[in-house]
Amino acid sequence: MKTQSIFPKSRPGVSGASIIDADFDTGPTDASWFDPADVREDSIGLPEMSEVDVVRHFTNLSRAAHGVDNGPYPLGSCTMKYNPKRNDVLSTLDGFAHAHPRQPEPTLQGLWDMMLELQEFIAEITGMDFVSLQPAAGAHGEFAGLLAIRRHFEQLHHDRNIILIPDSAHGTNPASAAMVGYQCKIIPTTSDGMMDLDAMEHHLDQRVAGLMLTNPSTLGLFDENIQKIAEKIHANGSLLYYDGANLNAIMGITRPGDMGFDVVHINTHKTLSTPHGGGGPGAGPVGVKAFLEKYLPAPVIRRIHGRAAPDDNRPMSAGRVKSFFGHVEVLLRAYCYILTNGADGLRTASENAVLNANYMRARLADLLPPVFAQRCMHECLLSGGSLKVNAFDFVKRLIDFGVHPPTLVGAGCVHFAKEYDAAMLIEPTESESRISLDFIIEQFRRVAREAAVAPYMIETAPHTTDVAKIIKDQNAWIQLLEATKY
Amino acid sequence: MKTQSIFPKSRPGVSGASIIDADFDTGPTDASWFDPADVREDSIGLPEMSEVDVVRHFTNLSRAAHGVDNGPYPLGSCTMKYNPKRNDVLSTLDGFAHAHPRQPEPTLQGLWDMMLELQEFIAEITGMDFVSLQPAAGAHGEFAGLLAIRRHFEQLHHDRNIILIPDSAHGTNPASAAMVGYQCKIIPTTSDGMMDLDAMEHHLDQRVAGLMLTNPSTLGLFDENIQKIAEKIHANGSLLYYDGANLNAIMGITRPGDMGFDVVHINTHKTLSTPHGGGGPGAGPVGVKAFLEKYLPAPVIRRIHGRAAPDDNRPMSAGRVKSFFGHVEVLLRAYCYILTNGADGLRTASENAVLNANYMRARLADLLPPVFAQRCMHECLLSGGSLKVNAFDFVKRLIDFGVHPPTLVGAGCVHFAKEYDAAMLIEPTESESRISLDFIIEQFRRVAREAAVAPYMIETAPHTTDVAKIIKDQNAWIQLLEATKY
Amino acid sequence: MDEKNPVNGYNVHTLKDRREMLDAIGLSSIDDLFSQIPSEIRLHRPLNLPPAQSEWELDKRLHALAAQNATTRTHLSLLGGGAYEHYIPAVVPTLTARGEYLTAYTPYQPEMSQGILRVLHDFQIVMGRMLGLPAVNCSVYDGATALAEAAWMACSITNRRHVVVTEALWPEYSQVLNTYMRGRNVTVSVIPTDAMTGSMDLEKLAGSLKDTPAAAVLTQTPNGYGVLEPIEHISKMCHSCGTLSNVSCYPMMLGCLKAPGKQGADIVTCEGQSLGLALNGGGPYLGVMATHEDNIKFLPGRIVGECDDLKMEKALALVKESREQHVARDKATSHICSNQALLAMRILVYLSAVGEHGFQKISRLNASKAHYICERLCELPGVRRTHTGHFFNEFLLDLPCETAPLLVTLQKQGIFGGIDFSRLYPNSDRKLLLAVTETKSKTELDRITDVFRRAIAELGGVIRS
Amino acid sequence: MDEKNPVNGYNVHTLKDRREMLDAIGLSSIDDLFSQIPSEIRLHRPLNLPPAQSEWELDKRLHALAAQNATTRTHLSLLGGGAYEHYIPAVVPTLTARGEYLTAYTPYQPEMSQGILRVLHDFQIVMGRMLGLPAVNCSVYDGATALAEAAWMACSITNRRHVVVTEALWPEYSQVLNTYMRGRNVTVSVIPTDAMTGSMDLEKLAGSLKDTPAAAVLTQTPNGYGVLEPIEHISKMCHSCGTLSNVSCYPMMLGCLKAPGKQGADIVTCEGQSLGLALNGGGPYLGVMATHEDNIKFLPGRIVGECDDLKMEKALALVKESREQHVARDKATSHICSNQALLAMRILVYLSAVGEHGFQKISRLNASKAHYICERLCELPGVRRTHTGHFFNEFLLDLPCETAPLLVTLQKQGIFGGIDFSRLYPNSDRKLLLAVTETKSKTELDRITDVFRRAIAELGGVIRS
Numbered sequence A, B: 001m002k003t004q005s006i007f008p009k010s011r012p013g014v015s016g017a018s019i020i021d022a023d024f025d026t027g028p029t030d031a032s033w034f035d036p037a038d039v040r041e042d043s044i045g046l047p048e049m050s051e052v053d054v055v056r057h058f059t060n061l062s063r064a065a066h067g068v069d070n071g072p073y074p075l076g077s078c079t080m081k082y083n084p085k086r087n088d089v090l091s092t093l094d095g096f097a098h099a100h101p102r103q104p105e106p107t108l109q110g111l112w113d114m115m116l117e118l119q120e121f122i123a124e125i126t127g128m129d130f131v132s133l134q135p136a137a138g139a140h141g142e143f144a145g146l147l148a149i150r151r152h153f154e155q156l157h158h159d160r161n162i163i164l165i166p167d168s169a170h171g172t173n174p175a176s177a178a179m180v181g182y183q184c185k186i187i188p189t190t191s192d193g194m195m196d197l198d199a200m201e202h203h204l205d206q207r208v209a210g211l212m213l214t215n216p217s218t219l220g221l222f223d224e225n226i227q228k229i230a231e232k233i234h235a236n237g238s239l240l241y242y243d244g245a246n247l248n249a250i251m252g253i254t255r256p257g258d259m260g261f262d263v264v265h266i267n268t269h270k271t272l273s274t275p276h277g278g279g280g281p282g283a284g285p286v287g288v289k290a291f292l293e294k295y296l297p298a299p300v301i302r303r304i305h306g307r308a309a310p311d312d313n314r315p316m317s318a319g320r321v322k323s324f325f326g327h328v329e330v331l332l333r334a335y336c337y338i339l340t341n342g343a344d345g346l347r348t349a350s351e352n353a354v355l356n357a358n359y360m361r362a363r364l365a366d367l368l369p370p371v372f373a374q375r376c377m378h379e380c381l382l383s384g385g386s387l388k389v390n391a392f393d394f395v396k397r398l399i400d401f402g403v404h405p406p407t408l409v410g411a412g413c414v415h416f417a418k419e420y421d422a423a424m425l426i427e428p429t430e431s432e433s434r435i436s437l438d439f440i441i442e443q444f445r446r447v448a449r450e451a452a453v454a455p456y457m458i459e460t461a462p463h464t465t466d467v468a469k470i471i472k473d474q475n476a477w478i479q480l481l482e483a484t485k486y
Numbered sequence C, D: 001m002d003e004k005n006p007v008n009g010y011n012v013h014t015l016k017d018r019r020e021m022l023d024a025i026g027l028s029s030i031d032d033l034f035s036q037i038p039s040e041i042r043l044h045r046p047l048n049l050p051p052a053q054s055e056w057e058l059d060k061r062l063h064a065l066a067a068q069n070a071t072t073r074t075h076l077s078l079l080g081g082g083a084y085e086h087y088i089p090a091v092v093p094t095l096t097a098r099g100e101y102l103t104a105y106t107p108y109q110p111e112m113s114q115g116i117l118r119v120l121h122d123f124q125i126v127m128g129r130m131l132g133l134p135a136v137n138c139s140v141y142d143g144a145t146a147l148a149e150a151a152w153m154a155c156s157i158t159n160r161r162h163v164v165v166t167e168a169l170w171p172e173y174s175q176v177l178n179t180y181m182r183g184r185n186v187t188v189s190v191i192p193t194d195a196m197t198g199s200m201d202l203e204k205l206a207g208s209l210k211d212t213p214a215a216a217v218l219t220q221t222p223n224g225y226g227v228l229e230p231i232e233h234i235s236k237m238c239h240s241c242g243t244l245s246n247v248s249c250y251p252m253m254l255g256c257l258k259a260p261g262k263q264g265a266d267i268v269t270c271e272g273q274s275l276g277l278a279l280n281g282g283g284p285y286l287g288v289m290a291t292h293e294d295n296i297k298f299l300p301g302r303i304v305g306e307c308d309d310l311k312m313e314k315a316l317a318l319v320k321e322s323r324e325q326h327v328a329r330d331k332a333t334s335h336i337c338s339n340q341a342l343l344a345m346r347i348l349v350y351l352s353a354v355g356e357h358g359f360q361k362i363s364r365l366n367a368s369k370a371h372y373i374c375e376r377l378c379e380l381p382g383v384r385r386t387h388t389g390h391f392f393n394e395f396l397l398d399l400p401c402e403t404a405p406l407l408v409t410l411q412k413q414g415i416f417g418g419i420d421f422s423r424l425y426p427n428s429d430r431k432l433l434l435a436v437t438e439t440k441s442k443t444e445l446d447r448i449t450d451v452f453r454r455a456i457a458e459l460g461g462v463i464r465s
């Protein structure tokens, strides 16, 4: 059944929640309170229905949606792993949920203690010296991290206004750089999936503030040249920024700080198991090496006179990036996730993430040959070029068999170079069991078999959803992609 | 898709919840703890799977079920009204959820206060002098109430071992009576749906301990002779028992205590909005007139030295009917429901329940004529006799249109006399809005239209569920019904 | 009433709706709907109840009440006695709270209830495996009523009207048993325990069985002193005189110990609370009953089974309803109708979440923590275990001082130190019943021991030899 | 690592699975999976983190932390300043916690996400109606970033690089604005407020607008003193010089007051926290942005719109993605990718649950309770409202004593008495900002007044005339 808007279900005069306060139920607005010209005269247009009708509306709408709780979600670059239910409960305890951010500091000791510990955990996991939990999401972490870089060079009176970014970077990287006032220079990818070192060197001059890199990259590969890159960048006086959205591949195995990165952000909603909520909220903690600490946004949590407390007195800070202290409810989940796993557990998670991706890659190789010869990390990029149908149609058919499609150009937020436009980026994550992986693989194979005999079924898929295939402005989109190409 | 058992999904060696306690992780059972002959050697056979697989299993299974949260549920005699979400939250607060029933009494003051107040609320709503909250469900309330009656006559040295029960009574009435040691005499129903007064009088002698009555009855009718009945029963020295499962029709309008009943049980899971949970738990508080109070099961909550506390010292009690104090979590919901509604709200609920039933009855009368001429209360019994298909098939087709079938013989727990075996008992409840009622009515009419032109579609319904029509041993069932007929 | 807008906490109709609906019915006022109710019995005043409250006021009130209770969260608790503080994985409430499960009725319409039926069917399977007997119902009210219902089952099966029961039942269980048996006219005789071992006095049992043919012997294991009973032995004794062996057990022990059904028991019941249910101040919990296939027709409660659908494919439905009150009425095996289905679902989710391995581990943690603290406490002067019989995670101690003041002292230190045994059984001075679960860390157990030590020293208990 | 069973809090593989999967890949050990990572940068030790914890230990730890926080539940709170303690109907968390909503990604696959898209689409509609402008996105991070993003939008629309802003923004909002504008090279000038009324000094504004062509005037209403701003007037002044009127508002007031979009504002933003979101110690909240249709191409964030499906029937999908970072990259309107979608869903559920009537009533209750206690407090000796301008539910008081010790005294009585204004704005001695919401009963407000009275008397504040 098609989903319905709530508004036609409204029945003026019905109100689900009875709002009663005999002491103040005075009827209309008191004339003295407001300027009469400002007083609302008409209704707003909110729906009006009984509580049970509200419950049914949203209960039934939810059934036209698919989450990790429903089945596999191998959406490359999005790390759709299991969101532990214990974290849902423990992140909404009254002692946090009802805490007001403007309470006197000493009345929020539990909050400061948790945040300080989490800062230290994330610093340890990333190999950085100091972490701020304030940013609201990955892109916001980039913003805060790049601001620190900018402030660093301002202090040095270096006039550096260029950021180097590989073409495979996530769209937020150049977008954040632009918001900080940087100009982006795009570095191509070589045919083996690594960032083109020569091209980087070609761009490397005194105007370059830094390089933003994801490692493993959004192509699923670990850049083996990372040490060389770090050396060159640093030799040039520039800084190295780590987009930690793919950290899920390497927890306990290697650390951006040890690779030579100066600034890191991580996406707790990928690596540390925050549910995505149909788009957010997440959190994007940002970590830095010691020399950049003073530039982080205010406030940060520090040990002050032996107690954790927010430190607002940061004259060198690059400024505030949002109200208050960060996404507390989200951060609590990350905290729980780390404590549940411990060091071994986090490492095993990364091992299994990489194992699962390589297993899918191996088991699908005959059908969907890997784009790159190199072993993959947490996700694999497979070529759909030899399929009998186009990749966009192919993946839609997976929906009918209970598998969320992998990431494609135009159906995800990943940016691929033109040559990969029939490629699929598959990230099973570590929370898929062997049975589930085999199930996903079987669905891919089933659709491939079908492509050979009944392509029509695929071209018109999905068939089991409330709506048929949606075309959007796919062409318009690709044109735009061209138009904004570097 | 067909539902699947969890067992084939098990993968020995995988464990979702990591259970870790380094201080006690000693491996196998210590030999000294138990008699070696008792020690488990094999595995139990519990499923083993990752937490995400558990979540997916039960999330997806839930989607093959239908509750009040999904749509209308006009299942007669079951009062499937809205279960307020606030009650789900407030009945599971830590201060109740984690309270151990064997804690020292003074450490549970909140529990005693709530229970005492609720006892008083229910006494006021039913017009009784005293209420015990201990019984686990309606049938259990009947048991406790009948035990009090039995103990009463034992004290009087009256040898009364017969209980009169109308044929329309719920099955639990005779079953509970039998468990208390009573013999049941069944009173027929007259053609206008009232209990046959003459037949009652015919049975009324010194062996009769009491009459169990539901008013309004499970035929949806208010027995207008109730005063006369009470008079006769009491004149005979017998007592009058009220099955309060249908109390939803009369809150604030009339009270069993005022009708002359001596004992009452209510079903909080009908009248006071406890969710049914696929079968329970509910709660069956039992109320009595003052002279029976001492026979109620121990403990009850009383004001002792100015404070609410459990009173265990009840030498006259008919005995305990379950461990501890009652279904606290369920009772909290009833408490919340009463406080949310207040007197006006409860009365409005009953008004709307009766209004809705009469509205359905009026709007469906041309298709499904009412079995009785008398206006109905909270539910209406409609005749499916003139339909082109049989009623059992008819109602299954409603499933395809999102409406839970009404109650029929063999498809609910109501007992109808043979003459009504094509009848449907419809109870919309007060929580269906006008839009919803019109929707339900339209689905009934749609199926009736279809019956005329495409009976095959109805006979093979439902068509949209994971399984097709299930026949069970319907014939066997009807034979049994015959065999156990009075 | 009719003139102003209807007032209700969950309003669905406008005044206009109500008027139009009355029109459709052919009535002119709401009052007319109730005209068949004689005026003399009408309530001509509003109910005397507190005024309706907004959700936020209700919320405050319930929080205030909840705050008046101490709990196993505010205190370190060693309370047991039939209700145990076990860990409940968050998946359990989360999944069972889904509206489809929570707000459905008994699955009378199997076609639209396969999800619930599947869960309940798997619950039957899993509990059959746990208890060691294949035929399981979908729950009765609690452990105590399960024991009583099982006693009546045995009477029906054997056609006898006498049962034999251990003295060491939880007191509420024996009270409930007596209430239920009295109505059914069944006599009950009680077998004492051996003072040293704390388990059933088997000679007395043999004597009793010889005296009167019993429908069943009702054993509880661990019994009310925490002592494990020799089920295999008792069952053999039963079977030699046509008596059934009914066992009420604490399912948490089954990760360490054999299922009673595998040790000869004919009907095994249990209180399911420990398997994923909150303590809830005493309820709702649930009783589980398992028996041989042959005995199904005597089982109370719902049973889910496989049937065929129109396409001759397997589907699930409630089956064997001829036992139940809605069919058999006064001949039914029991009156039970509403039961504890949602809690049965909780158990299945719980057991799936912890899994075979996890459950065995939790069970072992219970035993090892209990044995650990038992040893520590018995090192204190004058403290010793009352019995020599084996125990799982609950045990009775003889104290060198009065129990009540000791508990008061412990409580002041935030510890619910156990159950004053005299509150369960008469003539049990200076005895304390303690239960330990996986939820207590070693640090906590050591702290508890320490507080015990100091409290006992303070109370200056007479040191026994 | 390879030899023992893998250890993970959410284990999915057995050792055997891992071995077989390695075989399928053609590798012999887990280590081989990482061979492309140079040894010098490998971590050759375990991470230094606390040991893994069972769920029950984790549960204890989080409860212990939570217990270290006082909250608006443990205290009677009059705190506001951009985050407000409003009532959240239980339906809101219950419905949005359903796994399908909670665990879905951004709806990139619209065919299997119609439910989420429908909720977000209705969210856009409902917020459009609330704010009085039709084009709404699916949220940005919070109210402060919404204000900053809207400032940049105005710059893009007008092609100007200067914005004018009231001094009476929440201080965090002006700090965020400065951070964002600095990167974009936009200059910011500040307009003071009128000392008596507390609202924007319109003469100064006129002067500023004449001096430099501004992309937008950024107004906050109620402003940081709780005073309502003359939006209609300000907007007219803006429009006369090609400047946009950007308004950041407190949506709870909109049950009483006209939507800024209906009073001439061009971009209206708000912090959505008050509409069904918990205080959460400061986040996550969400920023909402609304504007004219014409400006859509400058909006940041996701937008849901109607499309056709293959059968040419209406369906919903994310649209107008050419504004977004994954298409436009460094030319995008914003970098925002992950946003606050689940919280946007909460807002829709909240507004549906309370409904038009309920929302207006709640809004009025806020105003009437705030005006009530404001009057009561101003009856106390030496206490008076700082400004004469109208307010909604928050207001600034001049005190006859120092603010800090007064707050300490109140706190000892379980009251968070408001915000010491000197913590928000410098040079604000003896000033207190109080917010009152529907959650405070008359009894509570009277009690608070009483405690204020006694506290002020005790502190012996100098009585002002």
Ligand SMILES: Cc1ncc(COP(=O)(O)O)c(C=O)c1O
Pocket: A077, A078, A137, A138, A139, A140, A170, A172, A173, A214, A218, A243, A245, A246, A267, A282, A284, A413, D336, D337, D338, D339
């Ligand atoms: C590689 C990469 N970088 C950055 C981001 C942006 O993170 P967020 O969506 O939290 O802003 C993402 C998210 O999809 C990503 O995959």
Ligand SMILES: Cc1ncc(COP(=O)(O)O)c(C=O)c1O
Pocket: B077, B078, B137, B138, B139, B140, B170, B172, B173, B214, B218, B243, B245, B246, B267, B282, B284, B413, C336, C337, C338, C339
């Ligand atoms: C009229 C009537 N009486 C008694 C009962 C039994 O109540 P319970 O199921 O709570 O035992 C019911 C329940 O369906 C009923 O409808």
